[in-house]
Amino acid sequence: MADLILHHYNTSPFSEKVRLILGAKRLPWKSVLIPAIMPKPDVEVLTGGYRKTPFLQIGSDMYCDSALIADVLEHLQPEATLYPEPEKGMSRILAQWADTTLFWAAMAWNLQPKGAAEVFAKAPPEVAKAFGEDRGKMSAGNMARLRPADAAGAYKSYLRRLSDMLDDKPYLLGEAPCIADFSAYHPLWYTRRIDSVRGILDLTPAVVDWMDRMAAIGHGTTEKSSAEEAIAIAKAATPHTLLTDSTFQDDHGIALGSAVTVRAESFGLEETPGTLVAATRTHYTLERSSERVGTVHVHFPRIGYVLKKAEAA
Missing domain, CATH: 3.40.30.110 (Glutaredoxin)
Known part of the structure; x- marks a missing residue:
């Protein structure tokens, strides 16, 4: 291969x-x-x-x-499969939600002014400006962006729902990670990288523990x-x-x-x-x-x- x-x-x-x-x-x-x-x-x-x-x-x-x-x-x-039976359809639907609805709520929270300032703190001002202009062109007015206050409420609700799913199992749909876990993890991973906004995760300790399990998977060789x-x-x-x-x-x-x-x-x-x-x-x-x-x-x-x-x- x-x-x-x-x-x-x-x-x-x-x-x-x-x-x-x-x-x-x-x-x-x-x-x-x-x-x-x-x-x-x-x-x-x-x-x-x-x-x-x-x-x-x-x-x-x-x-x-x-x-x-x-x-x-x-x-x-x-x-190990990303699409376990009998939750194959559910895993894909949950992954699509995570890659879209959850992702955009998380990123609106992550890149609010204080988060963006931290992300670009070590870069010249023109770098942050160029990044913002680039992402604006990618949506070209075709997407409604959540304001940070609206994103906060939505993100907290989504984190609570993920936490509920982890009450009695280590991963979202069972004993092993599936595509839903990988899709839900990555926007939260970005939140965790930013000190000024990561505190939102502390409201759901079960989610933090799950994130630790996901991070331990690593990137392989x-x-x-x-x-x-x-x-x-x-x-x-x-x-x-x-x-x-x-x-x-x-x-x-x-x-x-x-x-x-x-x-x-x-x-x-x-x-x-x-x-x-x-x-x-x-x-x-x-x-x-x-x-x-x-x-x-x-x-x-x-x-x-x-x-x-x-x-x-």
Whole structure:
């Protein structure tokens, strides 16, 4: 099997989710650190426009979005499963809630003025300004952001609900962590990093104990790599998907082989253009070619992403 290459940065919450899953699966991986904000030329040449963090590269296949990455890692290493029976559906639904509703409430609390000031305390003022402008462009007015006071109430309620789930078991749905645990953990992990806002976690000691168990999983075995090495690996490889479903599901009236674009529904609205080579019940795959990287396949989950026929030039 080709190396697993995670393109990420250290303080990215969704990257922490994937790093922990890699640790839980005991899968060795290569680490390519990418910028937190644009420009990201080495990212864009591999993904064709997708700029959210992280993405997973295996040869010349690029897997976008942590939900899809989790499915790939589950295929590579089914034990211990992220999707246990009979809670398989529940684990996915809870994970989707955590990656969206919980995440945005937590981040509104985390990056309130005092939290943001601490995060960027050691950086020049222009760094904080550039970060804010970058994230504003990613939503482009398409998302309603919670104010810190509203986020506080919501976040406290969500933490209490998580605490209730941990009353009689060590993890959210049972005796072992599942995809719901990894998805709920990462926004709380970001809170814990910021001294001025982390006190909110103290209201739910069962959640803190659970976080300690999650953190103890670790990131597994990793090796530093570079964007140049990753691009060379992609150029030398031939796309070969690890996504197991292949039946064409046409919900758009767009045939395979069509020129299309894919973008996120609400955050990270940059479009990735390419040729549609797969549209299944769970994912889309676009083929792209360039001189620098050769032919790559870029994979997106269906949920949370928008497929459109490319407009004629």
